Amino acid sequence: MTPEIGHFALILAFAVSIAQAISLFVGASSAKDDARFTIFGQRASIVVFGLTLVSFLSLMNAFGQSDFSVINVYENSHSAKPFVYKLTGTWGNHEGSMLLWVLILTLFSGVLAAQGRAAPRELLNLTLGVQSLIIVAFIAFILFTSNPFERLFPTPQDGVGLNPLLQDPGLAIHPPFLYLGYVGFSIPFSFAVAALLRGKADTVWARLVRPWALIAWTFLTIGIMLGSWWAYYELGWGGWWAWDPVENASFMPWLAGTALIHSIRVVERRDAMKGWAVLLAITAFSLSLVGTFLVRSGVITSVHAFAVDPARGVFILAILIAAIGGSLTVFAARANALSPTGAFAPVSREGALVVNNALMLTACATVFVGTFYPLFIDVLSGEKISVGAPYFNLVFTKIAAITLALAGVGTLLAWKRANISQTIRWLTPAAIGAVVAALVVAVIAERERVTGAIGIALVAWLIIGAATEIFLRVKLFRAPMKDSMARAKGLPGAAWGAAIAHIGLAVFALGAVGISLWKTETVALMAEGDAAEVAGYSVTLQSVERISGPNYEAERATFRAEKNSRTFTLWGERRYYPVRGMETSEAAIRAQGTNDLYISFGENTSGRGWPVRLFFNPFVAFLWWGAAVTALGGFVAFADRGKKPAKLRRKPAPKAVEGLPA
Incomplete structure (x- = not known):
């Protein structure tokens, strides 16, 4: 019942x-x-x-x-x-x-x-x-x-049983956080359409929208991080991001949402960029709907896909067309009503945020094209093509690098009009830190020295730039420490949140640079007792035994790793779920500070041993720490509601109406 x-x-x-x-x-x-x-x-x-x-x-x-x-x-x-x-x-x-x-x-x-x-x-x-x-x-x-x-x-x-890939703590909590982000953007979307219908988007509107945009963006950050972490340890391929179409489907609204929260800040402070903010609110939720269509329409095949029923795909497509087409139609008809009242110079924090928006949307467009181009070609000609990591790494990383560089500058620019000479003085510590970091990498790196030096320099530039803004605002070293601490305590949560989020992005970038440029891999066919080497580690396959789980059978491999007279043991598994007839892998991972020794093993089909892939993934922990710090920055900024203007202060409840209690 x-x-x-x-x-x-x-x-x-x-x-x-x-x-x-x-x-x-x-x-x-x-x-x-x-x-x-x-x-x-x-x-x-x-x-x-x-x-x-x-x-x-x-x-x-x-x-x-x-x-x-x-x-x-x-x-x-x-x-x-x-x-x-x-x-x-x-x-x-x-x-x-x-x-x-x-x-x-x-x-x-x-x-x-x-x-x-x-x-x-x-x-x-x-x-x-x-x-x-x-x-x-x-x-x-x-x-x-x-x-x-x-x-x-x-x-x-x-029953038939749940997909074994979903029987994992990481993926069990990944969808709720992802949906909190996807669905959270529906509120800014609705506020945007409402602003267009009434022909008014002002600072009051911005202050109402900002917490919703922030909380959606923060939850989406956590959801993407959990999905990446799950793919890293569960799929056994040694990576954390594959530019899978469904991964891209969650990344695109994140990019649009990042641009949105910056645009809303300008509307709130300067009553400018209102059309941008409204359009980005529409775009962020529209891309969330696009992700829903990808996962449930059957147009792609992915470990993330839920359904392949064309009827469902057509229904979602109708929703998508109505939401996107309707909102953009209203935008085209009413956007002129959202005229700005604030002005700012090109060299200002507002100007930097305009460029930030352009870069974010360009990055989003490159991901969109790379994701949907194969689908368009398939529909138009029936030809099957793929757009993989080489395209995204070539195009997207360049835009990301420029965005990180600009973020380090934008935080130190004044609102409305910046003093260029003063800004250059404030940027000097970040510039020195970036040069020193680049030189250190160029000297000690064994490969990818130039690219690595540029990447680490950008990380240092962004971290020092974000810290410098806080130091300037609290007058650290320019006022008594007691006064600086008082200023720090009174600093708005939005300022702390922005600085924390920027530092988190820099830490994440450090992890991405490290694992992308300096990962080491060895592939070997190993029988019990055999050894292989990776990044100075000697790894021995000690034994492979069969075990039984609650609803699966598994082969558990025991590895002994040795380096510099230090020895430790790792365990990895290949699980078979008889109800579903599916196999999954559990990688053997040993964290060594910020680095991972990562081992996955396959099936002994030849009878001569198990195919084993050994990875040394440097700086990989910074990926998860950086994403967590970025999300923390979002929560800190969300908690700061600022001073409410008169129109936003709580009004008395409407008087009781006949037939309805007050």
Whole structure:
């Protein structure tokens, strides 16, 4: 009976969302400022979230109880599967993941409705109205093409089991964070469309949008990091990023979101770049929808893909066309109404952010072209081509390097108009640090000296530049330490967040440079007792034994590694899941400071030994640390709401209306 409750709750949520959309748009277009429409719209958002939560918990209960009378549970669970993966299997499939998507969508709408009384009523009505239309579209998609509660008769005794690649802690928590980012951009999107409809985007609008853009960007950063970390240790290929189409699908809205949070800052400070900010808000969520289409339409084959049903792809394509086409049409018609009132000189922080936006969008365009060009060629001519890492590494890395260089400059430029000579003096420590770092690399590196020197110089440039801005703002070494500490304590969270995020990006870049340029690899066919060498390590395959897990059989290899009289043991596995008939690998990884000794082994098909790949991955830990620090910067900036202008200070609640409690 629980699945029927979940299904009915979802149908009710669909009906309430339709009523909510009608009410909010009628309220926004009404000549009379009638509070009843706003009150109903706000409360409907909370009701829709509650109904969607009931629906999601009903599906999770079916997975937890292994109710194989539900097709979704039968196809994605098994009685022998560990309980935690029974629960995470709720979103480890197409239908359940879409229900999680809608749950997060309604959660954000509910939070906006609960906190929205500080916003102008017309703006709130239009924003919640657009959100409700998005909710209607995705609930309709679930109900008509992807019902997660569909029954199966007769009831099977057991299920098919969850994809083994998803039976992992990293990938279990990766989708929720990724969806918090994807779906989070729906709020800036709705605010952008609302601003276009009312012909007004001002500093009040920017201060309302900024926390939503920041939290979406931060969650997306965490989601991408978790996916990369999972691919690193689970897939056994020794890498952390493959420019897979679905990896690109998450990276593109991150790039657009990065440009968005910088543009909103300019709107907030200078009441300028309003058209840019609105367009970027539309672009970030549109690219999130593009990612959803890629994963669920069947147009690509990937370890990340959920579904290959063309009917579902057509439905999502219709949503995508309506959202992107409709919003861009409104933008084309109404963008002229968003005239800026603030002005700034080309050499200023605003000017640097304009260039930043251009670079971010250019980088996003290069990823988009590399991802979709093969699909376009396939559709037009039937020819199968691939665009791989060489293209992205050649084009994207150049743009990324220029962006990092500009970021180190932009943080030290003054708002409105910068003093060039003063800025050059402030940049001197960063320039000296970059030159020293480059010289050190050029001397000690055994290969890739020039490229490595440039990469490490950019890392030093960005870190020192970000630190210099903080030192200048707190007057470190130019005022008594007590005064500097007081200034640091009073420094806005947005300033701290920006500095932390920039340092995090630099640390991440350090990891990317290290593993990309100086990774060492050895491939060997090894029997028990054989040894191979990589980066000065002598690695011996001591034994291979068969073991049994909760729902898998495995070959576990024990390796002994020795270097400089230090010896340690590593274990790697090849797992076979009989229910699914699939194999996975668990790489043997030993962290040595910021470096990893990484070993993966294959199947002994020849009877003469196991193919073993040994990697030494320098600086790889900086990838995860850098992404974590970047996300921390996002949270710190999100926590800083700044001083609210009069229009944003909390207003008294609307008076009670007959028939509705206050």
